[in-house]
Amino acid sequence: MGLGEIVADGLEDEAGFAFEPESSSGPGQAGATSLALTVLTVDDDLEFQRSLKLALANFEFQSRPLNILSVGSARDAARLLAATPDVAVIVLDVVMETDDAGLRLVRSVREVLGNAEVRIILVTGEPGVAPMRQSLGALDISDYWLKTDLTFERLHGVLTSNLRTWEQIRALSQARKGLQTIVEASNCLARARSMDDFSHRVMIELSRLLGVEPEGLVCVHEYGIGADPRSARIVGAAGRLSYAISQDLGSLDHMPVRDMLLQALSKRCNIDGELSQVLFFQGAEQGPHAATYIATGRALDPTERELLHVFATSINSGLINVSLTSRLDRLAYEDSLLEIPNANALLRALQSVLEMPAPRNRTVLFIELDQYSASCLSLGMEQGDLMLRKMAARLRKVFPAPVMVARLHGDTFAILGQTALLHQNRVDELESLDLDDPQHSSFISVRAARVDLDIYVGSPRGVMAIGALLLRRAQLQKGAGVIDYQPVLEQEANQRFTRSRDLYRALHCREISIELQPQVNLQSGRIIGAEALARWTRSDGTRISPAEFIPMAEANGLIVLIGNQVQHMACQALQRLRQSGFTNIPIAVNVSPLQLARRNFLHELIEITQHYQVSPDMLEIEITETAAMADYEGNGQVLRSLRDAGFRIAIDDFGTGYSSLAHLRAMPATTLKIDRQFISEIGATAREHTIADMIIGLGKRLKMEVLAEGVESEMQTTWLREHACAQAQGFFFARPESIDGFLQRLARSA
Structure with missing residues (x-):
């Protein structure tokens, strides 16, 4: 019986049921609430909420009851989860106040709250809203069920499985935190702090x-067997002996204590006293060894002595682990090349800072070298390593302790410290400071970005991700100084993510179409071709500008799928043109560098034209000048193969790139398209004709057709015609239109 049937059969008379308050406990159940496991149900369907409570009323997991919390919206759930971090399982509806409220809550739990332990069971009554495979693949959720499929038995089985998983993850998390505590206790260089913590725990x-009261001391002998035990260092002390910390054992002025410790280290055994005890910890064969003195104030009975023996054996292993973890700490938290903290160390430090209450007065400054990659390519990795060492030395000089300097990866560094210390002047000093030759300082150019941790909300890894994004922005905005983090940046990123997801969905829902913009012969006025332009029209009729979705598609790789669909639609349009009697009107399609770089691009394009029975010479391939010249050898070979197969080749946006005339002459292009910015200058500047006139002359000499883009006025048309530009397209002649509108225009023209 499903939960929906439970509601129908068991809750018809709503007044006939009264749930026992969750805080109450019967006889013999004192303390059961503290053992209860918390389950949160998030659903705006009250009937489903009640059916869940009824189904789980007597459910127990390993003899532990459930504490069921219920809210009716993702917003309320987010607030509750922020205040109640120990929720074990969330039963979450996908569709509530919005269609994706549940999915957004999942991201909030994982990314904003940083809760990786809680198990999330998605349930839905509308399976098409969030398909199971995509949701499971894209989000960190445990299960996904239709409400109608959840029977009593299945619900109990799913809940049992997820509670068991939660307990295992919780145990692993607690173990991991314990290991982190040990690593932090030993410290990164096995300095006194690690042994201090070890000695503190021993005491x-x-x-x-x-x-008894803590009264004693711990000394550690770092060297192997046979070394003088007087050199053992006192790393921890409590009570009357606390003054002795950091002394050598041989310098201790308390003779009875010193003698007992020297005897223990020399004989490698425990020493029993009437009012005190010394335990010896052998450690590893080559050290360190340790001995602990504790004032008991009384004689120990045989049972206590046996307990001390067991304790000493356990601590002996702990001493070895402290030594090992100090070495592991170097591997895990120290950059092996520069001997400074690495990304893991920064994450650990960020976690501590973000756990502090505001105001924290802490900022992270990200630094990236400009010349590192070029230096490695031209001079070799050794020169690159030398540059990194110099930069690390400069960073330590400009940002001394307690500011933390870490190398994240490659040529990227991060500095964590007080906000007032991480300003633009320090970055300027960093670029010019040279410790080796202060009189003739060598300049190292850097990019810099800054994240104020008092205005940032998120996880430590989120800080590093934001830093990487800001550094990319700094690379684009050269000379802009330090780029500061603003909360709106994450909002923009979330909007781009949402729009990118919508674009992916649009591709599969056939929301991408094409419009044709006519290309005309300037002498006769005839339409001689068209350019296919991608358009995105959403299901509600709203249109997304190509200036918004094309760069997004190029960034996330969807441009390949869009380009493939546009090629299919262009060939379909050629079919309709042929069927309507217009057999000599070619259509141009834009091809991105990502498409052109695909190994099977030519083969796929030929298959498309064959499928629609379209002659290759009716499909013109447009590639921007920048893309054509960026990889001249690779792209040139592909373009030559396309030309040999019969396709026309057009160089789009010509004049905006940096073409080599030798390469351009060898390029198998048939058409040069003058970029619209040079056409818009005609009549607007004193030397309006210079670049456009040069491109027209260049096209003639290279025996290529020349087409002007973005023509919007009679004056521009007249000028182009007078200067022997053969072809043009733009709003002056026609705006992009559907294939039906284009066919009507052709019919009128004929």
Whole structure:
């Protein structure tokens, strides 16, 4: 029986049911609430909420009851989860206040709250809203069920499985935090702090074991067997001996204590006293060894001595682990080349800062070298390593402790410190400071970005992701100084993510279409061709500008799929033109560098034309000048293969790139398209004709057709005609239109 049937059969008379308050407990159940596992149900369907409570009323997991919390919206759930981090399982509806409210809550839980432990079970009554395969692949969720499929048994099975998984993840998380504590205790260079923490734990655990006040000291002998035990260092002390920290054991002025410790280290054994005890920890064969003195104030009975023996054995392993973890700490948290903290160390430090209450007064400054890649390519990796070492030395000089300097990867560094210390002047100093030759400082250009942790909300990894994004922006905005983080940046990123997802959906829902913009012969006025332009019209009729979705598609790779669809639609349009009697009107399609770089591009294009029985010479391939020249050898070979197969080749936006005339002459292009910015200058500047006139002359000499783009006025048309430009397109002649509108225009023209 499904949960929907439970509602129908069991809740027809709503007044006939009253749920027991979750905080109450029967006889013999005192403390059950503290053992209860918390399950949160998020659904705006009250009937479904009640059916869930009824189905789980007597459910127990490993003899532990459930504490069921219920809210009716994703917004309320987010607030509750922020205040209640120990929720074990969320049963979450996909569609609530919005169609994707549940999916957005999942991202908020994982990315904003940083809760990777809670198990999320998606349920929906509208399966088409969030398909199972896509949702499971894109989001960190555990299960996805239709509400109608959740029977009693299935619900209990799913909940049991997820609670078991939650307990395992919780246990692993707690173990991981314990390991992190050990690593932090040993510190990155096995300095005194790691042994201090070790000694502190020894003193606390010993005093707790014996029921006495912490009174004693811990000394560590770093060297192997046979070394003088007097050189052992006192790393921890409590009570009357606290003054002795950091002394050598041989310098300790308390003779009875010193002698007992020297005897333990020399004989490598425990020493029993009437009012005190010394435990020896052998450690590894080559050190370190340790000995602990504790004042008991009384004689120990045989049971306590046996407990101390077990304790010493356990601590001996701990001492070895401290030594090992200090080495692991170097590997995990120190950059091996520069011997400074690495990305893991920064993440750990960021976690500590973000857990502080506001105002934190902390900022992360990201630094990236401009010349590193070029230096490595031209002079080799050794020169690149030398540059990194110099930069690390400069960073330590400009940003001394307690500011943290870390290398994230490659030539990217991060500096974490007080906000007032990480300003533009320090970056300027960093570029010019040279410790080796202060009189003749070598300049190192850097890009810089800054994230104020008092206005940032998110995870440590989010800080690093934002830093990388800001550095890319700094690369585009050369000379803009330090780029500062603004919260709107994440909103823009979320909008781009949402729009990118919508574009992916639009491709599969056939929301992408083409419009044809006529190309005319300037002498006769006849339409001699058309350019196919991609258009995105959403299901509600709203249109998204190509200036918005084409760059997005190029960034996320969807341009390949869009280009393929445009080629199919262009060939379909050629079919209709042929059927209507217009057999000599070619159509041009734009091809991105990503498409051109595909190994099977030519083969796929030929297959498309054969499928629609279109002659290759009726399909013109347009590639921008920049793309054509960026990889001249690779792209040139592909374009030659396209030309050999019969396709026309047009160089789009000509004049905006940096063409080599030698390369252009060898390029198998049939058409040069003058970029619209040079056409718009005609009549607007004193030397309006210079570049357009040069391109027209160049096209003639290279025996290519020349087409002017973006023609919008009679004056521009007249000028182009007088200067022997043969072809043009633009709003002056016609705006882009559907294939039906284009056919009507052709009929009128005929």
